[in-house]
Amino acid sequence: xSHTSMTxxxxxxxxxxxxxxxxxxxxxxxxCLVLVIAFFSFTAENFLSVRNMTNVFGQASLALxxxxxxxxxxxxxxxxxxxxxxxxxxxxxxxxxxxGTESLVLGIGGALLFGLxxxxxxxxxxxxxxxxxxxxxxGMMFILRGGVYLYTGQRAIPDDAxxxxxxxxxxxxxxxxxxxxxxxxxxxxxxxxYMMQHRPFGRQIYAVGGNPEVARLAGYDVRRVKxxxxxxxxxxxxxxxxxLAARVGSAQHTAGLxxxxxxxxxxxxxxxxxxxxxxxxxxxxxxxxxxQFLSNGLRGLGLPTEWQLVITGIIIIAAVAFDEAKRRxxxxx
Amino acid sequence: MSxxxxxxxxxxxAGGRLLGSSQLVLAVILAALCIAISLAAPQFYSEANVIxxxxxxxxxxxxxxxxxxxxITAEVDLSxxxxxxxxxxxxxxxxxxxxxxxxxxxxxxxxxxxxxxxxGLVVTRLxxxxxxxxxxxMMMLQGGVYLFTREAVQNHHQLSSFTGLGAGYVGxxxxxxxxxxxxxxxxxxxxxxxxxxxxxxxxxANEKAVRLSGLRSERLxxxxxxxxxLCVGIAGMILASLMNAGQPTAGxxxxxTVIAAVILGGTSLLGGRGSLFGTxxxxxxxxxxxxxxxxxxxxxxxxMVVPGVVIILASYLDIVxxxxxxx
Numbered sequence: 314x315s316h317t318s319m320t321x322x323x324x325x326x327x328x329x330x331x332x333x334x335x336x337x338x339x340x341x342x343x344x345c346l347v348l349v350i351a352f353f354s355f356t357a358e359n360f361l362s363v364r365n366m367t368n369v370f371g372q373a374s375l376a377l378x379x380x381x382x383x384x385x386x387x388x389x390x391x392x393x394x395x396x397x398x399x400x401x402x403x404x405x406x407x408x409x410x411x412x413g414t415e416s417l418v419l420g421i422g423g424a425l426l427f428g429l430x431x432x433x434x435x436x437x438x439x440x441x442x443x444x445x446x447x448x449x450x451x452g453m454m455f456i457l458r459g460g461v462y463l464y465t466g467q468r469a470i471p472d473d474a475x476x477x478x479x480x481x482x483x484x485x486x487x488x489x490x491x492x493x494x495x496x497x498x499x500x501x502x503x504x505x506x507y508m509m510q511h512r513p514f515g516r517q518i519y520a521v522g523g524n525p526e527v528a529r530l531a532g533y534d535v536r537r538v539k540x541x542x543x544x545x546x547x548x549x550x551x552x553x554x555x556x557l558a559a560r561v562g563s564a565q566h567t568a569g570l571x572x573x574x575x576x577x578x579x580x581x582x583x584x585x586x587x588x589x590x591x592x593x594x595x596x597x598x599x600x601x602x603x604x605q606f607l608s609n610g611l612r613g614l615g616l617p618t619e620w621q622l623v624i625t626g627i628i629i630i631a632a633v634a635f636d637e638a639k640r641r642x643x644x645x646x
Numbered sequence: 647m648s649x650x651x652x653x654x655x656x657x658x659x660a661g662g663r664l665l666g667s668s669q670l671v672l673a674v675i676l677a678a679l680c681i682a683i684s685l686a687a688p689q690f691y692s693e694a695n696v697i698x699x700x701x702x703x704x705x706x707x708x709x710x711x712x713x714x715x716x717x718i719t720a721e722v723d724l725s726x727x728x729x730x731x732x733x734x735x736x737x738x739x740x741x742x743x744x745x746x747x748x749x750x751x752x753x754x755x756x757x758x759x760x761x762x763x764x765x766g767l768v769v770t771r772l773x774x775x776x777x778x779x780x781x782x783x784m785m786m787l788q789g790g791v792y793l794f795t796r797e798a799v800q801n802h803h804q805l806s807s808f809t810g811l812g813a814g815y816v817g818x819x820x821x822x823x824x825x826x827x828x829x830x831x832x833x834x835x836x837x838x839x840x841x842x843x844x845x846x847x848x849x850x851a852n853e854k855a856v857r858l859s860g861l862r863s864e865r866l867x868x869x870x871x872x873x874x875x876l877c878v879g880i881a882g883m884i885l886a887s888l889m890n891a892g893q894p895t896a897g898x899x900x901x902x903t904v905i906a907a908v909i910l911g912g913t914s915l916l917g918g919r920g921s922l923f924g925t926x927x928x929x930x931x932x933x934x935x936x937x938x939x940x941x942x943x944x945x946x947x948x949x950m951v952v953p954g955v956v957i958i959l960a961s962y963l964d965i966v967x968x969x970x971x972x973x
Contacts, residue, residue, distance in 0.1 A: 444961045448909055451902065452958035459950025467947075574724075574781050581778045622789025630782040634772035641773070 338584040338636075342599035345632075349606050357613030363490065365609070370499075371492035373605040375400075376576050377598060378498045378553040380583075381505045382546030383576045384597040388509075389542040390522035390589025391439055391446035395431070396550040396576060398457035400569030403427050403551045404558040405464060411474040420479070424551050431457070432547030436540035446543075454573070461566045470564040482559035494556045501549065506594040518542060523590025578629045579604050584636060604628075669912060671963045672927040675956070676934065683938040690941060697820060703933045704822035707926065708881045709904045710911075711833040712874035714925045717908055718837070719870045720850040720917025721769055721776040725761065726878050727900035728787035731893060733758045733882025735791060738799040738892035747807045755879040761787070762875020766868035784901070791894040799892035812887030822884050829877065834922045846870060850917025906957050907932055912964065931956065 354361040379396050386393045403424040411420035435453055439446040472479065485493045509515035520528040521538045529535050557568055583600025585592025607628065608621045684690040709726055716723055737754035744750065761783065768779040801808075814821040837843035848856045849866045856863045886892050911928030913920025932953050939948050 438958060438962070442962055443965050444958065445915055447915055448961050449958055451906060451909075452954040452956075455902070455906070455950050455954030455957070457954075459947055459952075459954060462947035462950060463945055574784070578778065578781055578785075581775070587775050587777060617793075619789040619792040622785045623793070626782040626785030626789070629785070630768055630772070630774055630779055633774045633778050634768070637773040 339593065339595050339599060342583060342596055342603065346599055346603050346606065349603055349610065353606065353610030353613060357610050360610055360613050365613075367486070367491060367495070369602075369605050369609045370495040372609070373601050374492070374494040374498035375553045375557055375572075376579055376601045376605070378501055378556070379546075379550045379572070380576050380580055380597050380601050381501055381594055382549035383573075383580045384583070384585045384592060384594055385505065385509070385518060386446075386542050386546045387580060387585045387587060388522045388589060388592055389518050389539050390525065391539060391542065392577075392587065393435065393446065393450045393543060393546045394573045394577070395435060395450040395453035395457060396546065396553075397569040397572035397574075398454045398461070399428065399431055399547060399550045400554040400557055400572055401461050401564075401566060402431075402457045403554040404564035404568060405461065405470070407555060407558055408470050408472050408564040411472065411476060411479065415474050415476065417476050417478045421555060424555055425548060428547045428551030428554075429544060432544035433540075435547060436543030439543060440536040440539040458566075461564075465564065465566045467566050469566070472558070472562050472564075475562075479559055480562075482556055483562070494560075497552065497556070501552070502594060502598055505545075509594055514538075514541075519590055521589075575604070576601075578625075582629055582632050669921070669924045669927055671960060671967060672911065672924065672931060675960065676927060676931050679931065679934050679938065683934070683942065687938075687941045690938070693818065695937065695941065697818065697823075699930075699933055699937045700823045701820045702936065703929050704820070704826035705881045705885060706900075706904055706907055706933070707826040707929045708829050708884075709874070709877050709900075710907045710925050710929055711829050711922060712870075712877035713904050713908050714911070714913055714920060714922050715833065715837060715846055716870040716874045717905075717913050717915060718850045718917060718920050719846050719867050720853070720915075721867055721870065722780065722905065722915070723762070723765055723871065723874050724777065724780040724901050724905075725765060725783035725787055726874065726904060727897040727902075728784045728791070729758055729761045729875070729878045730882045730885060730897035730900055731895065732761075732787050732791045732794070733879055734886035734889075734896055735795050735799045735892035735894055737883050738801065738886050739795070741805065741808060742799070742802045745803050745805065747805055750808070751883055754883050755876055758875045758877075758879030758882060759872055760875070762872040762878070763868070765875070766871030769871065770864040770867050795892070795894055798894070801890050808887055809890070810887075812884050812889075822888070825880060825884060829880065830922065830926065833873075837922055842866075847918055850919070852918070903932065903953075906953060910957055910960050931960075 350360075359365055379400070383393060383396065406423040406427045407420045410423040411417065414420070431453065435446075435449055438444050438449045482493060487493060487496060509518065517528070517533050517538050520531065520533060521535050525535050528538075554569070558564060561568065579600040580592075580597045581587065581600070582603065583592065583596035583598065585597055585600075604625060607625065611621045611624060612618075680690070689695060709730070713723065713726070733754045736757050737750045740753040741747070741750035765776070765780055765783055768774050768783075769776045772779075774782075811821060816824055837846065845856070845861055845866055848861070849863045853863045856866075882897075885896060889896065907928035908920070908925050909915065909928070910931060911920065911922075911924030911926070913924060935952050935956065936949050939946060939952065
């Protein structure tokens with residue numbers, strides 16, 4: 314349902330298999346990714362090494378995990394920009410509980426519970442109280458970020474427990490090669506991509522985002538679908554926050570600053586429309602990977618972080634503009 | 647989608663209602679805040695404190711005036727915070743090089759107006775969603791300002807007229823407040839009493855209808871982007887003057903404060919609905935809260951938490967009120 318809006322565009326002239334394949338949004342994104350990788354493998358040193366490749370996937374795991382939630386909320390026709398602040402906030406229950414109990418399970422449980430509560434609040438205020446989701450999650454972003462500043466007094470809270478299992482989340486690798494964080498991210502991606510494409514609930518999300526009125530008439534509970542999407546988003550941001558906390562080894566008040574913007578940018582780059590009902594998790598994942606390989610490659614070329622920001626900004630605008638032009642031509646032709 | 651300028655502010659004025667729906671809620675919140683704070687801390691109403699509040703409102707109000715117009719046309723600009731910092735650095739660098747206040751102001755206006763123009767062109771010509779387009783611009787500016795200067799651009803020219811921009815007074819009133827008042831009044835009159843203002847509402851409410859009736863909706867949106875940019879240019883110079891330096895790290899989170907004030911003022915993110923008077927109330931509420939937290943001696947980090955609660959609460963009260971009205 315997602316990308317069919319792209320493929321359903323009238324294609325009379327080009328009927329060859331290859332041309333139709335190219336028309337799929339995901340395929341175009343995949344080609345972009347291949348181009349990016351090809352470009353840097355020739356220009357940047359050590360870019361193609363196994364170590365660097367797996368590193369990129371490990372680094373992408375944060376945006377990938379949170380991006381699943383971001384994309385699902387977008388597809389349901391809403392936005393959630395509280396994820397960056399949530400990322401920083403859930404490190405508090407996580408680290409505090411682990412320091413107190415020396416138990417990873419309890420820490421993660423506490424963090425997930427906290428994320429669940431935030432998701433319920435966001436979802437309730439948006440779906441049931443009817444407040445614009447941008448306002449709700451902007452407000453939530455202020456509340457959470459302010460709350461972290463308030464609680465920590467702008468000092469990092471170190472992970473005194475230093476549990477081996479927790480540290481493994483940051484630098485542990487399966488067979489010494491694949492980072493656990495990447496396995497978690499891609500595992501979640503597979504589960505949710507399956508849900509979005511092949512389960513009734515996924516179809517409901519597309520229907521609700523595409524046309525709430527029609528979805529309502531079809532008997533879907535629009536409010537409950539949106540409510541659930543916010544809970545999914547908060548829980549996935551919590552998982553990303555746990556991975557981040559493991560990586561920095563503390564609860565930082567500045568963690569995840571601007572993270573929501575990076576995730577939103579990658580999601581939109583991946584072809585998920587802010588208007589709702591359009592896009593796929595595969596597209597989002599490709600968007601995340603393109604940006605991640607890009608920033609890694611630029612660093613490999615020895616460019617400072619500032620240039621990465623500038624180039625990323627240009628590419629996001631160019632990609633969305635290109636996509637938009639293609640869509641209009643498809644409609645016009 | 648059939649109505650074009652349905653909740654027209656002009657009509658409300660004609661109906662004799664000075665306060666629009668959401669503004670009433672906001673005015674009550676503002677009054678309650680002022681009373682509560684002054685009961686706890688009588689110095690709240692001292693002349694020095696009132697002036698301090700107004701001065702803090704000035705920067706936000708200047709940019710929020712442009713942003714209100716922009717959001718009324720159903721677009722948004724997230725790059726204003728990054729642009730604010732960049733403008734200050736550029737303005738200060740030009741001042742250092744030329745020792746001319748006019749050139750410095752022109753340079754910063756040209757830069758910020760140019761950023762607005764590019765944002766506007768990206769949105770209207772390339773049809774990029776403004777939320778994404780301006781996030782892209784924000785990244786470019788955040789990166790760009792560090793490429794331009796790694797540390798603060800210090801004041802090497804010592805022009806007294808420049809210091810006057812931020813720290814000067816006319817009688818008891820600080821200069822930034824006068825700039826803010828002037829820009830607010832111009833924007834208010836434009837939105838409320840001119841055809842251009844009505845067109846801006848119309849573009850936000852129903853762009854297709856506007857285009858079909860022969861107006862160039864893209865031009866109107868572009869104009870709103872450029873105006874927002876120019877407002878950032880003015881605010882950036884004032885901020886540089888207040889800090890006596892161009893800080894590349896200034897303005898972080900500024901865009902969110904501005905948008906929060908506009909939304910709090912009842913301007914709809916969907917476009918076509920809102921008013922500058924509401925924005926003024928929104929700015930005042932946010933800054934009175936900030937000030938209250940300081941004079942009550944509370945933890946200053948509450949300055950983030952409380953506005954978050956207020957934004958959600960105000961939107962909620964507005965919805966509850968609207969429902970009651972419909973009944």
